[in-house]
Amino acid sequence: MRIAVIGAGNSGLATAAYFKKYGYFVTLWNRTEKNIANLKQSRRIKVLGIWDTTFIVDIVTSDIKEAIQGVDLILVTTPSDSHKDIARLIAPYVKEESIIILNPGRTFGAIEVKQILLQEANVCPIIGETQTILYTCRKIQEDVVSLLAIKRNVQIAFLSKDGHSIFKHLPKCYSCNLILVDSILITSLGNVGMILHCAPVLFNIGWIENKGVAFKYYYAGITPSIANFLECMDKERIMVANKLGVDVLLVQDWLKKSYKTWGNTLYECLQNNDAYKTIDAPSTLKHRYIMEDVCTGLVPVEYIAHQLGIVVPHISLVIDIAEKVVDFPFREKGRKMDILDLK
Amino acid sequence: MRIAVIGAGNSGLATAAYFKKYGYFVTLWNRTEKNIANLKQSRRIKVLGIWDTTFIVDIVTSDIKEAIQGVDLILVTTPSDSHKDIARLIAPYVKEESIIILNPGRTFGAIEVKQILLQEANVCPIIGETQTILYTCRKIQEDVVSLLAIKRNVQIAFLSKDGHSIFKHLPKCYSCNLILVDSILITSLGNVGMILHCAPVLFNIGWIENKGVAFKYYYAGITPSIANFLECMDKERIMVANKLGVDVLLVQDWLKKSYKTWGNTLYECLQNNDAYKTIDAPSTLKHRYIMEDVCTGLVPVEYIAHQLGIVVPHISLVIDIAEKVVDFPFREKGRKMDILDLK
Numbered sequence: 252m253r254i255a256v257i258g259a260g261n262s263g264l265a266t267a268a269y270f271k272k273y274g275y276f277v278t279l280w281n282r283t284e285k286n287i288a289n290l291k292q293s294r295r296i297k298v299l300g301i302w303d304t305t306f307i308v309d310i311v312t313s314d315i316k317e318a319i320q321g322v323d324l325i326l327v328t329t330p331s332d333s334h335k336d337i338a339r340l341i342a343p344y345v346k347e348e349s350i351i352i353l354n355p356g357r358t359f360g361a362i363e364v365k366q367i368l369l370q371e372a373n374v375c376p377i378i379g380e381t382q383t384i385l386y387t388c389r390k391i392q393e394d395v396v397s398l399l400a401i402k403r404n405v406q407i408a409f410l411s412k413d414g415h416s417i418f419k420h421l422p423k424c425y426s427c428n429l430i431l432v433d434s435i436l437i438t439s440l441g442n443v444g445m446i447l448h449c450a451p452v453l454f455n456i457g458w459i460e461n462k463g464v465a466f467k468y469y470y471a472g473i474t475p476s477i478a479n480f481l482e483c484m485d486k487e488r489i490m491v492a493n494k495l496g497v498d499v500l501l502v503q504d505w506l507k508k509s510y511k512t513w514g515n516t517l518y519e520c521l522q523n524n525d526a527y528k529t530i531d532a533p534s535t536l537k538h539r540y541i542m543e544d545v546c547t548g549l550v551p552v553e554y555i556a557h558q559l560g561i562v563v564p565h566i567s568l569v570i571d572i573a574e575k576v577v578d579f580p581f582r583e584k585g586r587k588m589d590i591l592d593l594k
Numbered sequence: 595m596r597i598a599v600i601g602a603g604n605s606g607l608a609t610a611a612y613f614k615k616y617g618y619f620v621t622l623w624n625r626t627e628k629n630i631a632n633l634k635q636s637r638r639i640k641v642l643g644i645w646d647t648t649f650i651v652d653i654v655t656s657d658i659k660e661a662i663q664g665v666d667l668i669l670v671t672t673p674s675d676s677h678k679d680i681a682r683l684i685a686p687y688v689k690e691e692s693i694i695i696l697n698p699g700r701t702f703g704a705i706e707v708k709q710i711l712l713q714e715a716n717v718c719p720i721i722g723e724t725q726t727i728l729y730t731c732r733k734i735q736e737d738v739v740s741l742l743a744i745k746r747n748v749q750i751a752f753l754s755k756d757g758h759s760i761f762k763h764l765p766k767c768y769s770c771n772l773i774l775v776d777s778i779l780i781t782s783l784g785n786v787g788m789i790l791h792c793a794p795v796l797f798n799i800g801w802i803e804n805k806g807v808a809f810k811y812y813y814a815g816i817t818p819s820i821a822n823f824l825e826c827m828d829k830e831r832i833m834v835a836n837k838l839g840v841d842v843l844l845v846q847d848w849l850k851k852s853y854k855t856w857g858n859t860l861y862e863c864l865q866n867n868d869a870y871k872t873i874d875a876p877s878t879l880k881h882r883y884i885m886e887d888v889c890t891g892l893v894p895v896e897y898i899a900h901q902l903g904i905v906v907p908h909i910s911l912v913i914d915i916a917e918k919v920v921d922f923p924f925r926e927k928g929r930k931m932d933i934l935d936l937k
Binding site: 451453454455456457458460461464466471472473474475476477480483536564565568571572575576 | 794796797798799800801803804807809814815816817818819820823826879907908911914915918919
């Protein structure tokens, strides 16, 4: 099985190295050629952290045709606000039997990609998405990645009635860390980034914009009042999921499951989560915590909620603030799925 | 002329001392008796700063009747969200010829007090309001106030066609620091606190709630993005004033006039204002910057705007955030004047 990894960021480098470890033929694509200039020459990715080894990928390219042609599995590891562009780029080379997986899809990513592939090339491959990123990792240099952990039981879902046979067909080294769920509604509405990432940035603008006054994002930036607000947003997300007939975990329960933290409130669960204690806050508002998570998290949830006749006042308020403070038309640019698309 | 000073906070202590300096008979009232326990015994107010003297007021009391009866001029120095309660308390003792001045009125304070006095006691005294506080001062102890400056040319307006003769009748030591304007619409819509106080607190929740991480309110807490947002709010305030036929200054122009600061943007004017550089941020969201300024600044402006058919999206957004984050019904509890009341 030949695998294309789309994106050479944190997660892309870790993914490419991971599949080379298990002996697969791996192509690695990145849009911006200058960001892979050295890698293109050497094809060597150094992995620190849980391993300390170097892997040589087979092709490193910014030519999407070269990256995609002849591969069976396309793993998209870019931020979700670029899924649209990626879909347009790959459309001419995708086949019906290709498997495309968004790692992760954020909210309704698989549906967005399906729609674009149909429009652009009238092709309908197998499309899946994960609920979150698979690796806890940070890109250190262009060709060096620190891989701190491989997550377990990460949810995956396919836009197909035959998810089970697709899942069985995946490389074992990949599927062993995943857990198949019935519907991309579960992975999409299980997107916790939209809750944890957007509002805390907006309630910390002053602190974030004061250069040289760094602070820990989860530990200091999410105070009791902010966590309380996030719990209200989270209940709105759960309400939308339930109205669509799916069960998803509250963020605090997701944290308990994913990180073995504990507490009676979201605030307590965050304060007790050692894994989050060192994570720094962004130093700008134009960060993926806003630019990505509002577009591909809050906007699609609000849009679907309104079609379902549900108001989501806390979520709507955060989109309103983001639009005014960042001066970007998030609602216009974000994912807006028709309720029929979900069926 | 006998004068009652209502409220023994920062401004009340300074006001009482100021009139004693000029030899007036002064009564000082405070609602909470335990906050004036010593003062009631000694009647001595020590003033630091521009003077270093002690003044003895004539009566210190928490009995409103004792404070008000027989006085000619009632100066209300309490936060504006208590104007309603003060009006109810003084109603039985006010006469048609009494002069009541709110220092300051915030937005539509004089109208609110007039309506309550009419309802409660069918009395219609002379009511005025100032555009801002007259003294730059801080209460240091129950009976000690640091008086750093007496402002000049503070706007005052009366709910009367005969403002000029009322103004002439005021003690010279008071009116010499004031400038008479035609309408309380000018003082009310010239309220800059609603712009400078509310949004910066809400965009700094994390910083404010991290105890021990103090920061300077105007200098660090109002960053370029936040100042830009405040400029948008400010234009909405000016638009409402213009629609009502009155001219008021933009906050940045008001700052230039009041503090001799300079700059092309609100951000620059704040950064260049030495008088603001030492002012600390609040340490809680339940501060008068929210509790008072949303209720008696943003809510009345939004309410009037909607009656005028104007949308004020930035102002409305700040009220929305305050309602959700502080969990207080600001729109329900705030000042809501009918457009007819203004005429």
